[in-house]
Amino acid sequence: MLDAPVLIAVSLLYLGLLFAVAWWGDKRADQGRSLIANPTIYALSMAVYCTTWTFYGSVGRAAVSGIGFLPVYLGPTLVMALGWFVLLKMIRIVKANRITSIADFISSRYGKSHLLGGLVTIIAVVGIIPYIALQLKAVSSTVSLLLSYPEIVMPNRSPTMPVVADISFYIALILAAFTIVFGTRHLDATERHEGMVAAIALESGVKLVAFVAVGLFVTYGLYDGFGDIFEHVALQPELRSLTTAIPSGEGYTDWVALIVLSAMAVLFLPRQFQVAVVENVNEAHLKRAAWLFPLYLLLINVFVLPIALGGLLHFAGQGVDADTFVLTLPMSQQQEGLVLLVFIGGLSAATGMVIVETIALSTMVCNDLVMPLLLRHRHLEDSRDLSGLLLGIRRGAIVVILLLGYLYFRLAGEAYALVAIGLISFSAVAQFAPAMIGGMYWRGGTRGGALAGLSAGFLVWGYTLLLPSFARSGWLPDGFLTQGLFGMELLRPQQLFGLTGLNDISHCLFWSFVANIGAYVGVSLLRPPMVAEATQATVFVDALKETGPVGAVLWRGRAKVSDLQELVGRFLGPARAQSAFAAYARRHGGDGAVLDAADARLVQFAESLLAGAIGSASARVMVASVAKEEPLNIDEVMHILDEASQLRTYSRELERKSRELTAATLELQEANQQLQELDRVKDDIMSSVTHELRTPLTSIRAFSELLRDDPKMHLDDRVRFLGLIVSEAERLTRLINQTLDLAKIESGRADWNGCELDLKEVIEQSVAATSELFREKGAHVELDLPDNLPLILADRDRLIQVMLNLLSNAAKFLTPDEARVRVMLRRLADGLEVSVADNGPGIRTEDHDLIFEKFRQVGDTMTAKPAGTGLGLPISRRIVEHFGGRLWVESVPGEGATFRFTLPFAQRQVPVVAEAAGS
Amino acid sequence: MHRRILAGDRLIAAFLLGCLLFNYPLLAIFDRSTEVFGMPLIFAYVFFAWSVVIAVMAWAIEGRFR
């Protein structure tokens, strides 16, 4: 069933699905409802790191070197731990400067240099094209393997096979078409491709599922778990070395070198830079991706060693290439569905890598190689709209890159150069590290330094790694490997200057970095940075500081808005330029449109728009052609930068101060309000208190004067008046005491002696104390006080004060005939309730709240008033509330009033019960 | 603000932990022909250490901050 038509149909269906997903993703992006605005999708898109070199190649490497395949995945794990810092900074820089590729990044950092951008592009293309070839090879070998199914025949390519009969040629063409459709649909100032990212994330999911499926099949289907495989291996001495140790010949130095190398590759491979930095929609996604991506790497590697060992055991002596185990193991068991899944997984790994890498490279080739050359030709400036030309260049670049990959694959075939190319590519892009990292953290790096470092590193890489691989493939005489260049032994490429004991990768990494970093730092230190370099250094190094665009500060000159818009329109298309400028005007509300004079910020904006389309170096050249820039010398630039940073410090200081001032003002306002409020309350209270004091004083004074002025006053009157004077004096004393008491309670300075009380006993004592009062009135006091109620927590004297107040109130308002007072104690769910009910005149509903206010007596019987101070109920309510209860009144006028209060059980009540139950 | 600084410090700690665990000399301690759970020691160790580093990173980023 696995014949050619089926394979073709399945492949085309799968690619069609990817098309659909990518189309959907682009559509959603256009609608502003991004499909990829999701940290998981972001992490999956990063997994484009895992190509066929992982999918098929890891098993191959494991079959030779045991766990030696792992450092390539440990390095990225470590980088992601630092991704929070490094990747975040790269993302900020890229977004702020509309950088579209790694070449643009480096060129922009070192003063927007065409030369530097071109060099980076060449290194990337030279380093990556063989890697693309590897993907084509993987797809074509798996296809030919499958075509011989159910036999397992190692593909043996004939170099003379005509191109038209070669399936991998068509694969390359299909991939080119796919890449063109989704990579260059339109020129975007940010160079983002949401649809493509969605498709890549899907592919990452598919390859993980496929690989894990094979792993489970081999480990638990073919064998009986991990232990079983390793037991079998233990019986085969020649395989044991794969499981016991880091293989001989690859010491710990090589292990560490691979970790370092892969750590740099995951940052600087063009495809990684594309998905992790350029395509990042939201820097917050970095957080989850920081651990999800390493987790993905771990999962896809768990079964590598079991598959490798299983394959070695299963195909012992049959000459089956370990690189094909992932496919051939299920083939050997006629698991057709699984075989197809693996094929699709491998196709995913290959296409994902090829698409992203090609888009990234084509952007570089267009912006950093072709555009600078084209811009030298004056006639270009005559044509109105260059956006079509730009798209054409990119599409052409995509086709050329893929065809170069195919060409390399045709030439290299089964040669060594292809097998080792993964790490050779890693080593090539690692050369970007000094210029990239240095550029982000060191202000002193210069264009000259970067050029020197990159060139030196690239040359050493070529000499120590690329040329030897050519020689091993037989394309070069291998004499220079053993005897050295020109017969000089010191120049043997793999033991340069006599260095031995390292494998070829570690060896290259060491010497290329010595040359690269040495030249970068050394040349940079030869002279101070120039204006453009110093400007860009500030933009890059300070990217994480919260500042406005520095570039705008450093531009001085004259430009017309219309010129700028026309210029941008020539590369982006007039319509897009129009809308971009309109959006800018809306954001900044400038009057530039009227005056047609662009300020520095608008010039900067136009340049960044162009940078997205043609690269920052070309953008600077083009803007300079329409804007009359007045050159600044280095002193001026440094001065402005110093000023800007000083200004920044000042303004930060000022902001802080003004925030503090605002806060202080608010606090003051609040305090003032509180004071005013307090003042008003104090005024009210003072006025009430003086009123309440003056009233008894008036009586006392009047009676005293009457007695004094009339010595012959009747004895009865005399006795009566003296009695009234005494009672008014008592009233005064009570008033003063209660006022002080209330003030103490309200200010929180009252003494509370909380203890557990039997409420019943407190009530009985209070009733006894007031019994005389009721007897005078001829009132009957009914008590309904159950025994054995739980204790409550309160101050005994205070509680008696409350009870006395309620009881004397009741006595005060009793109806003389058949007066009745009923005192009840009831148990509630969480406390006790006391009620004191009288059968007096009652209280109007609207007064129920009023009576608890200070000095608000509502009694309107003349007889009752002098006894009260108007403070008893407010104080009682505060006492009850202090102990967590509530005091209120229920009354219907004419039917008496009932005052009720509650108090919660003592806190320990419940725990005591719980302890008892528990023990 | 403190949250961010703390998460950042934890990630740096995860990085340093990884550098330690994936490296000589710790690696050499586990590089011998012994088996745990039927697996070669070095294989089990590397995957265990790797999981630990990833877990620490996940905790640093997703964890609750107190």
Added chain:
Amino acid sequence: MSKKILIADDEQNIVISIEFLLRREGFEVLVAGDGEAALAKVRAERPDLVLLDVMMPRMNGFDVCQALRADPDLGATRILMLTAKGRDTEVSKGLGLGADGYMTKPFSTKELLAEVRKLLER
């Protein structure tokens, strides 16, 4: 003919003392315990002078004063406000409403008598 004086105050002891004082001086004394009662008594009995407390239940002294002054039949009735609130604003408010005099509690009996006589002689 003795002059008729109404004491309007809700403080029983104050009423007792003033009543005793005024009777001793030969005045005819009426008593009201709240604002409404005071207004009714004035209309019914036509006293020559009303001693009017400000803080009374049902209707305060100011309102009573206003009501009395609004009644043209009662133009001859003198009004002496008695209040425990001694603020200047209250004094002027009372006088503004048409009271003829104003005394702050506590007062001396002599001053009260002097004020009462002064008002009744007008």
